[in-house]
Amino acid sequence: xxxxxxxxxxxxxxxxxxxxxxxxxxxxxxxxxxxxxxxxxxxxxxxxxxxxxxxxxxxxxxxxxxxxxxxxxxxxxxxxxxxxxxxxxxxxxxxxxxxxxxxxxxxxxxxxxxxxxxxxxxxxxxxxxxxxxxxxxxxxxxxxxxxxxxxxxxxxxxxxxxxxxxxxxxxxxxxxxxxxxxxxxxxxxxxxxxxxxxxxxxxxxxxxxxxxxxxxxxxxxxxxxxxxxxxxxxxxxxxxxxxxxxxxxxxxxxxxxxxxxxxxxxxxxxxxxxxxxxxxxxxxxxxxxxxxxxxxxxxxxxxxxxxxxxxxxxxxxxxxxxxxxxxxxxxxxxxxxxx
Numbered sequence: 001x002x003x004x005x006x007x008x009x010x011x012x013x014x015x016x017x018x019x020x021x022x023x024x025x026x027x028x029x030x031x032x033x034x035x036x037x038x039x040x041x042x043x044x045x046x047x048x049x050x051x052x053x054x055x056x057x058x059x060x061x062x063x064x065x066x067x068x069x070x071x072x073x074x075x076x077x078x079x080x081x082x083x084x085x086x087x088x089x090x091x092x093x094x095x096x097x098x099x100x101x102x103x104x105x106x107x108x109x110x111x112x113x114x115x116x117x118x119x120x121x122x123x124x125x126x127x128x129x130x131x132x133x134x135x136x137x138x139x140x141x142x143x144x145x146x147x148x149x150x151x152x153x154x155x156x157x158x159x160x161x162x163x164x165x166x167x168x169x170x171x172x173x174x175x176x177x178x179x180x181x182x183x184x185x186x187x188x189x190x191x192x193x194x195x196x197x198x199x200x201x202x203x204x205x206x207x208x209x210x211x212x213x214x215x216x217x218x219x220x221x222x223x224x225x226x227x228x229x230x231x232x233x234x235x236x237x238x239x240x241x242x243x244x245x246x247x248x249x250x251x252x253x254x255x256x257x258x259x260x261x262x263x264x265x266x267x268x269x270x271x272x273x274x275x276x277x278x279x280x281x282x283x284x285x286x287x288x289x290x291x292x293x294x295x296x297x298x299x300x301x302x303x304x305x306x307x308x309x310x311x312x313x314x315x316x317x318x319x320x321x322x323x324x325x326x327x328x329x330x331x332x333x334x335x336x337x338x339x
Contacts (some may be wrong), residue, residue, distance in 0.1 A: 003067045003132050006125045011060035018053050025052070026114035036112040059088075063129075070136040082133030086126045087252065093122030095253045099211065103203035109196070123249065130245050150219045154305020158219040161298035165212040168291030170205050172284045177201035183284020211250075215299060218247060218306040240310050247303035254296025261289045 017025050025048075028040035066081045098119055105111035175182040177198065181189040196204070217223030223243055226233040265286065268274035279286050 003070075003125075003128045004064070006121075006128055007060050007063045007067060010121070010125070011057055011064075014053055014056045014060070017048055018057075024114055024117070026112055026118075028112040028115060036110050039112070039114055042114075066129075067132070070132055074136050076137065079133045079137035082129050082136060086129035086133060089122050089126035089129060090249050090252055091256055093119045093126060094257070095119065095123050095249055098123070099208060099250075103207045104196075104200045106203070109200045126249065127245055130248075131241065134241060147221050147224050148309040150305045150309040154302050154309075155219045157298045157301040157305070158215050161215040161295060161302055162209075162212050164291055164295040164298065165208040168288065168295070170209040172288075173201070173205040177205060183287070184282045188282060188285075212295075215247070215302055218243060218302050223306065224310060240307075240312075243310075244303060244307050247299060247306070251296050251300035251303055254292050255300065256296075258289060258293025258296055262293060265289055 013024060016023070022039070022042045022045065025042045025045070026036075026039040027042045027045050028036055063085055066078070066085055070078050070082065098116060101111055101116060105113070105116065172182050176184070176189060176192050177196075179189070179193070184192075192201075224238055226236050226238060228234040265274070269276070269279070
């Protein structure tokens with residue numbers, strides 16, 4: 001029902017835009033915002049881009065078919081299609097942008113709230129389709145009731161996922177906010193400080209590492225069972241998808257951004273648009289691309305370890321208590337066993 005409402009809303013909005021309406025539409029380029037409050041002249045846009053109009057309507061129709069098949073045709077095929085739909089929506093939403101832009105917007109930086117709202121809606125749709133995939137897949141037994149330790153390799157990757165945003169992001173950005181040209185030129189530092197207020201710089205610097213601390217929940221007891229001090233939930237089991245889906249979403253966004261950024265970076269070096277002298281001069285910003293990629297991979301591996309440790313048990317895997325081999329008296333049983 002929720003997936004159907006999401007698809008219906010998105011298709012209706014696109015049809016409204018195709019009919020000439022522009023409520024909620026934005027023509028802004030997030031890398032160069034001009035008049036973000038007015039959608040960068042959205043009202044003056046005559047022809048919609050294909051993927052904002054008819055392309056999105058076509059995707060919506062495909063999603064509606066998946067939703068329609070989920071109830072009568074439960075099984076692996078429908079579950080796989082739902083997972084693919086979830087991944088598509090999450091990749092298009094690019095939630096990593098929200099991780100940095102929302103804190104900056106809340107501290108006063110001019111932001112395109114239409115774009116941010118659309119991304120939040122797509123993230124919600126991706127989460128809904130992930131839930132649909134989980135519900136429409138093969139039936140499984142109950143999840144383990146007690147705490148299940150994650151593999152040791154998952155713990156190592158979790159520590160890496162916590163350390164990378166601190167060392168690779170918070171440290172250099174914190175130094176830039178303080179006016180230290182760590183790994184960048186003085187000119188670039190001046191541009192950063194003119195573009196960002198102190199509040200915005202602190203928000204962008206602190207939010208990623210603080211969010212990264214949540215990764216520890218994937219390898220600790222409090223990631224599977226709510227702590228005793230949580231009102232109303234203390235001691236209860238944490239819903240598995242409540243941990244797996246957000247971690248998977250962020251990991252997918254980080255890896256996607258890292259791969260695309262490294263590809264663009266390599267292409268600029270190949271074509272000569274980016275000289276090696278600039279790379280060496282601003283090595284800290286170039287290294288950030290690898291930080292995102294490594295952060296995403298480590299988070300994804302950690303989430304995989306959590307998912308394996310907490311996976312529901314298939315009914316066939318649950319062993320029933322063994323019944324007595326025989327009801328004969330104990331004096332007779334040894335003779336039968338020897339024979």
